[in-house]
Every structure is written in structure tokens, then in C-alpha cells.
Amino acid sequence: MLEILQPDGSLAADAAAPLDDEETRLLFAALVAARAYDRKGTALQKQGRLATYASFEGQEAAQIGAAAALQPADWLVATYRDAAAMWFHGYPWMNLFLGRTGDERGGSPPMGVNVLPPSITVGAHMIHAVGLAWGERLQSRDRVAMTMFGDGATSEGDFHEAMNFAGVYQLPVVFLCQNNHYAISLPRAEQTASETIAQKADAYGFPGVQVDGNDLFAVHSAAQPATARARSGGGPTLIEAVTYRMAPHTTADDPGRYRDSNETEAWKERDPIARVRRYLESRGSWDDDRQAELETSAADDVEAAIAAAEDLEPLGPAEVFSAMFAEMTPQLVRQQQALMRYRDA
Numbered sequence: 001m002l003e004i005l006q007p008d009g010s011l012a013a014d015a016a017a018p019l020d021d022e023e024t025r026l027l028f029a030a031l032v033a034a035r036a037y038d039r040k041g042t043a044l045q046k047q048g049r050l051a052t053y054a055s056f057e058g059q060e061a062a063q064i065g066a067a068a069a070l071q072p073a074d075w076l077v078a079t080y081r082d083a084a085a086m087w088f089h090g091y092p093w094m095n096l097f098l099g100r101t102g103d104e105r106g107g108s109p110p111m112g113v114n115v116l117p118p119s120i121t122v123g124a125h126m127i128h129a130v131g132l133a134w135g136e137r138l139q140s141r142d143r144v145a146m147t148m149f150g151d152g153a154t155s156e157g158d159f160h161e162a163m164n165f166a167g168v169y170q171l172p173v174v175f176l177c178q179n180n181h182y183a184i185s186l187p188r189a190e191q192t193a194s195e196t197i198a199q200k201a202d203a204y205g206f207p208g209v210q211v212d213g214n215d216l217f218a219v220h221s222a223a224q225p226a227t228a229r230a231r232s233g234g235g236p237t238l239i240e241a242v243t244y245r246m247a248p249h250t251t252a253d254d255p256g257r258y259r260d261s262n263e264t265e266a267w268k269e270r271d272p273i274a275r276v277r278r279y280l281e282s283r284g285s286w287d288d289d290r291q292a293e294l295e296t297s298a299a300d301d302v303e304a305a306i307a308a309a310e311d312l313e314p315l316g317p318a319e320v321f322s323a324m325f326a327e328m329t330p331q332l333v334r335q336q337q338a339l340m341r342y343r344d345a
């Protein structure tokens with residue numbers, strides 16, 4: 001397993017930081033912003049202002065470290081737990097909040113943001129990423145598609161179909177598995193008999209690498225060459241980021257029923273954000289004043305996004321059908337008409 005930045009903020013023996021201090025500060029700011037959004041998401045759900053919410057606390061470095069290896073025109077195809085990566089690649093917090101209220105407009109990021117709406121269907125979106133990569137290849141463009149998923153998704157047929165197709169056609173795809181140790185209540189050890197998830201890439205004929213997913217530097221050090229290789233025609237890579245879901249699966253879950261709280265406590269020591277802060281402090285590149293300023297601006301951005309989402313006029317029943325596509329399909333038109341007839345009856 002690739003490890004560079006240790007929990008105490010020091011670099012592993014013989015390891016070099018892949019980012020300079022300015023780049024590290026930029027990504028650190030993104031980690032802090034992501035946590036501000038995430039904690040707010042859980043709080044808003046408890047106030048009844050969001051439907052369910054799936055926290056990604058503990059997985060921020062896996063998401064930001066990987067997304068930072070993308071170029072603006074690259075594609076990101078991710079899940080309900082990947083808001084940090086989606087936001088980093090341009091999907092506004094406001095849309096992410098809206099989606100969690102059940103508002104269809106949350107599924108439409110601004111034009112030019114090449115991020116698909118989050119997939120709730122476990123595994124299905126990996127095939128979309130492969131299709132996008134294939135489409136880019138057919139159009140002779142050098143864009144890469146990155147897809148993010150959990151350990152549980154690797155048991156879906158879609159995972160194997162996506163990996164196989166990407167391998168056969170050597171497509172520009174980066175598969176980023178966040179092995180957070182659980183698929184709801186099912187532990188990783190019961191998910192697959194493979195020793196690692198990374199090794200599954202062997203069967204499809206391309207490289208697989210396992211990294212400490214709570215280590216921003218390790219994730220980025222794996223993701224950067226993977227996107228570069230994909231872009232230059234070298235084919236796909238599978239990255240297994242070993243991390244841990246600190247919170248319940250969603251706000252509707254009780255992890256006390258399937259995991260020991262001592263285990264969760266122990267992972268607190270491995271927090272992905274604290275170690276970057278310690279690293280920057282040890283280099284004289286960070287202090288409490290900067291931290292306070294960053295936390296305030298992150299909280300302000302999140303509050304502004306919530307206010308913008310809550311200020312929108314709610315969609316009416318007819319618009320639930322029309323908000324999905326630029327042009328409604330005949331089926332949607334029929335469904336919309338049927339609802340309106342029922343309402344008017």
C-alpha cells in the first residue's frame with residue numbers, strides 16, 4: 001500500500017511530497033470546505049431540510065486527491081457519497097444540496113461542468129464513465145473519465161463489465177474505489193475473497209494500485225500518473241483508496257448494529273485533514289489565524305449555497321417531468337399529461 005503522509009504529519013521514510021506548499025494549501029482548503037459542507041448536510045437532514053444524507057467524513061482526501069488529478073474538461077462520474085470530488089470538479093454546492101432535497105434541478109450542473117449527477121444505483125455509473133471515455137476516444141479527444149465507487153460496488157456485474165470493456169479497448173478511464181470498509185452493514189472481508197480490491201485489475205489486463213486513502217499525497221501520487229497515462233493512450237487504472245466511513249451509511253442508518261465504536265475511534269487517529277494541517281504547520285506554512293479564516297470562508301460559502309437552494313421557487317408537479325431532459329421524451333409527456341388530468345379531475 002502506497003503511504004506518503006503519516007498521521008503525525010511527517011513524510012514516510014524515503015517518500016517525497018508530490019505537491020509544493022502552495023498546491024498543498026490549495027487542496028487543504030478544499031478538504032476543509034468539503035468537511036464544512038458534509039457536517040452541514042448531516043445537520044440540515046436532522047432539521048428536516050434535506051431528505052437522507054450520506055456523509056463522506058473521513059474520505060475527503062481520497063476524493064479531493066483524486067479529483068485534483070483531473071483537467072477541467074475531463075469527466076467525473078461518481079456516487080451519492082462523492083460530493084467533495086464533484087464539487088472540486090465544478091458541481092456547485094447549491095446543486096448538491098438541491099439534489100438532497102429531491103429537487104430535480106440538483107441534477108443539472110452548469111453547462112461545461114463535466115460531472116454527471118450522483119449515481120444512487122450502486123455500480124451502474126461505472127459503465128457510463130466507460131461510455132464517455134469511449135466517446136471521447138472516438139472523437140479523437142484526449143479527455144479522461146474518472147469514476148468513483150465503494151467496495152460494495154465491486155460485487156456488481158456492472159463493475160466487471162466496465163472494467164472488462166475499458167481493458168479490452170484500453171480506454172482513458174480511472175477507476176477510483178474508496179474502500180471505506182463497509183457496504184452499509186457488510187464488512188469488506190465479506191464482500192470479496194480477494195486479498196485486495198486493487199488486484200482485481202490484473203484480471204482485466206491493466207494496473208491496480210492500493211493507496212492509503214486518508215493520505216492526500218498518496219492518493220494524488222497514484223491518480224496523477226493514472227490520468228496522464230489514460231490521456232496519452234496508455235489505458236485504464238484501478239486505484240483502491242483504503243479509507244473509512246466515520247459516520248453512519250446515511251442519516252437513516254445505525255452503525256452501532258454492525259460495527260464496534262472502538263474501531264471508529266481508532267480511525268479518528270488517521271484523520272485525512274488533520275495530517276495535512278500538521279504537515280503544513282511543520283513547514284511553517286500554516287497557523288491558527290489562517291485556519292480560522294479558512295473555516296469562516298468555507299462556512300460562509302456553504303451557507304450561501306443553502307440560502308440560494310432554499311430561495312428557489314419549488315418545482316410544480318408538471319415540472320417534475322420537464323426538469324429531466326432538454327426535451328421531454330414521449331413517455332414523460334404522457335406521464336405529465338396523465339398527472340395533470342388526474343389533478344384536474
Ligand SMILES: Cc1ncc(C[n+]2csc(CCOP(=O)(O)OP(=O)(O)O)c2C)c(N)n1
Nearest residue numbers: 081120121122150151152153180182183184
Ligand atoms: C443496485 C443497487 N443495489 C442496492 C442498493 C442499496 N444500497 C445503497 S448504498 C449500498 C451499499 C454500497 O456500498 P459501497 O459500494 O461500498 O459504497 P458506500 O456506500 O460504502 O460508499 C446499497 C447496497 C442500491 N442503491 N443499488
